[in-house]
Amino acid sequence: MRVGCLGPKGTFTEEATRRYFVEEDVEWSLFPSILDTLSALAEKEVDRVVVPIENSIEGSVTMTLDSLALHEDLFVEAEIIMPIRQNLLAVTGTKREEIREIWSHPQALAQCRHYIHHMGAAVKNFESTAAAAAKVAESGRTDIAAIGTELAAQNNGLVVLHAGIQDVPDNFTRFIVVRRAGKTFTSTERTILQLQFEFDQPGVLASVLNVFAGLQLNLSHIQSRPTRKKLGTYQFFLEVEAGWQDERMQKAISIVKTYGHQVRVLGTMNRHYVM
C-alpha cells in the first residue's frame, strides 16, 4: 500500500503514521504540506494519507477540516491518537538565553505559547516542525531554535536544549487516516459529518442537535468554520459516537436532510491509540 503524510522526515505526523501502518509492504511518501498530502491522495499518487485534525491544547487543525470539505472524493476511515512531546531544538553551542526567534509549525508554536512568551522570543511559521528543524540546522545560527520531535533533532544534527516544553504536560494530537471514497466501510465507533444550513432562523442549530440527542447519539466534537461564501455564515463539522451504518445515524442524517439542510458524511472511523 502507498501511504503518504506530512514531511520532511521527523514530523509528528510521520511518527503517528509509522506507528499505525506497521505492515511490511508500505511504500512511503512525504509531502511538504497538509494540503499537498490531501491533494496527492485525490490525485491517486497514494492510497492512504494521515493528517492531523485536533490537538488537546490548541484545538482543531482547521486547514485539515477546510480541505476535507473541498475534496468531495475523500473519506476518513480511522483515527489515531498520539501523545505529543514538544522539544526545543538548536545547533550545538546555542545558549537558551541567546535565542531570539523560534521556528516551527503554527500548531506546535501554539502548544508552547506560554513557554515562548516567557523566553521573549519571536516566532516564524513553517509547513511542518521538521521543515523548521532542517532550516535551523542549515542556517547554523545560534540565536534561533526550532520546536519539534527528537527524531528531527537526530536527522538534522541538532541538540535537544529542552524536552517536553508544551504548555500542558498531557498533550495529545488526533490524526485521521483518509482514503478515496467508493469502498465498503466497516468502522463502527464514530462518524464525521459536514453540515450546511440552507436557511438562517432562530434555533436552526439547536433543532439539528436535538435530532442527535433524541436518538441518544452522543456528539464528541463540533467545530464551526466559515462557509467561505459570505461573511458571518458558517458550516459545522460534527463527530458523532456511532458508525455510519448504525440505524440511528442513518435516521438522524435523513431527518436533518428532510429539514432541508445539507449533510455530507466525511467518514466513519474507529479510534486507535499509538504511544
Ligand SMILES: O=C(O)C(=O)C[C@]1(C(=O)O)C=C[C@@H](O)C=C1
Ligand atoms: O509539523 C509536524 O510535525 C506535524 O506533524 C503537524 C502537527 C499539526 O499540525 O498538528 C502534528 C502534530 C503536532 O500537533 C504538531 C504539528
